[in-house]
Amino acid sequence: MKYMGSKRSMLTNGLGDALSQSVAECNRVFDLFTGSGAVAWHVAQKYDREVIASDLQSYAVALAAGVIERTESIADHRWVDTWFDSARAMQPDSFFQEATVLQEKLEIDQISASAIDAQELCADVNLPVCFAYGGYYFSPLQALWLDTLRITLPNNANQRRIGLASLIIAASQSAAAPGHTAQPFKPNETAGRFLREAWMRDIQFLVKRAVISVSEKCARKAGRAVVADANELAKQVGEGDLVFLDPPYSGVHYSRFYHVLETIAVGKVGEISGIGRYPSPSDRPRSDYSLRTKSKLVFEGLLKVISEKGASGIVTFPAGEASNGMSGQDVTEISERHFSILERKVSSRFSTLGGDKIHRDARQVTEELILILSPR
Numbered sequence: 221m222k223y224m225g226s227k228r229s230m231l232t233n234g235l236g237d238a239l240s241q242s243v244a245e246c247n248r249v250f251d252l253f254t255g256s257g258a259v260a261w262h263v264a265q266k267y268d269r270e271v272i273a274s275d276l277q278s279y280a281v282a283l284a285a286g287v288i289e290r291t292e293s294i295a296d297h298r299w300v301d302t303w304f305d306s307a308r309a310m311q312p313d314s315f316f317q318e319a320t321v322l323q324e325k326l327e328i329d330q331i332s333a334s335a336i337d338a339q340e341l342c343a344d345v346n347l348p349v350c351f352a353y354g355g356y357y358f359s360p361l362q363a364l365w366l367d368t369l370r371i372t373l374p375n376n377a378n379q380r381r382i383g384l385a386s387l388i389i390a391a392s393q394s395a396a397a398p399g400h401t402a403q404p405f406k407p408n409e410t411a412g413r414f415l416r417e418a419w420m421r422d423i424q425f426l427v428k429r430a431v432i433s434v435s436e437k438c439a440r441k442a443g444r445a446v447v448a449d450a451n452e453l454a455k456q457v458g459e460g461d462l463v464f465l466d467p468p469y470s471g472v473h474y475s476r477f478y479h480v481l482e483t484i485a486v487g488k489v490g491e492i493s494g495i496g497r498y499p500s501p502s503d504r505p506r507s508d509y510s511l512r513t514k515s516k517l518v519f520e521g522l523l524k525v526i527s528e529k530g531a532s533g534i535v536t537f538p539a540g541e542a543s544n545g546m547s548g549q550d551v552t553e554i555s556e557r558h559f560s561i562l563e564r565k566v567s568s569r570f571s572t573l574g575g576d577k578i579h580r581d582a583r584q585v586t587e588e589l590i591l592i593l594s595p596r
């Protein structure tokens with residue numbers, strides 16, 4: 221899935237080698253800002269090490285857990301049909317029928333008219349995705365499937381992990397928005413066709429495809445994923461552990477971009493407002509790493525704890541100036557105060573942040589610093 225700052229492309233471009241070099245000598249591996257879970261998945265699948273992944277946001281933790289907490293791949297997917305049947309059984313008939321009619325007419329009706337009908341249909345529905353995002357990020361039928369699949373997730377622990385991670389992946393792949401969900405495509409001349417295209421995506425197909433892909437992956441050693449502040453969880457790091465650090469570089473909180481995925485992960489939503497239909501700031505995780513006045517201090521505090529524990533580290537950060545007030549140079553200087561820098565390299569990464577005038581995400585190449593840190 222697309223994720224702002226995902227390190228997936230860097231795993232084959234410098235970061236994979238850095239990890240392989242450091243993992244060889246370590247006990248456990250911490251991924252304290254796991255995001256899309258790309259690095260946690262990679263390490264857990266490839267190395268016989270316990271991986272502990274964390275993030276402030278529940279959807280990121282659910283994504284990581286989908287792989288790192290399981291040690292067996294699962295080839296039998298029959299449970300998915302049972303899950304789909306349970307979801308279908310709880311869909312209110314009248315809403316399902318109206319949502320299906322609207323879905324079938326998407327290709328022929330004016331998208332502006334479909335959007336009005338969709339918003340009216342979802343406005344009073346007592347289901348979080350329908351209520352908050354139906355008629356905006358999702359068509360009513362898509363929203364209904366997302367809600368009911370969330371409610372009927374299987375009780376079996378591994379199926380539930382795979383199911384929730386897959387639901388988040390499917391939501392991310394179908395949301396009518398650029399690479400993130402800061403605001404939905406509008407039903408107008410320019411963005412209307414992207415809205416229609418997104419609303420026509422089939423949630424069951426996307427969920428099943430994600431299930432097949434997630435279930436074939438598993439960890440070589442069982443790990444765990446937790447919702448936690450990186451600076452708090454760092455206190456559990458021990459001597460000989462490796463800590464991967466990929467802190468936020470954006471001056472805007474991640475929770476503003478990914479509230480839709482968070483609603484799906486936690487299965488509820490409070491008051492919403494604004495063009496992006498955000499939950500109120502008090503209901504969204506805030507990070508000191510996204511505050512210009514605090515980012516350097518909080519990063520310094522983190523490195524201090526990790527170095528005092530005798531762990532080693534790998535840090536990635538944009539090589540230049542970032543919008544949260546830190547730069548690659550700051551990150552290098554702070555790291556030098558607490559660790560010996562064994563290696564410093566610059567890798568390029570495709571970034572999905574940004575977008576052109578019609579809100580399509582533009583892939584930009586950014587230069588990213590990789591520091592390999594060893595305890596003094």
Ligand SMILES: C[S@@+](CC[C@H](N)C(=O)[O-])C[C@H]1O[C@@H](n2cnc3c(N)ncnc32)[C@H](O)[C@@H]1O
Nearest residue numbers: 225226227253255256275276449450466474507
């Ligand atoms: C640059 S992204 C990480 C991307 C990730 N490495 C990947 O490959 O997808 C930074 C992540 O840090 C999380 N975050 C922000 N502040 C945090 C904190 N104080 N503790 C833990 N996670 C935090 C954000 O929610 C976001 O997912």
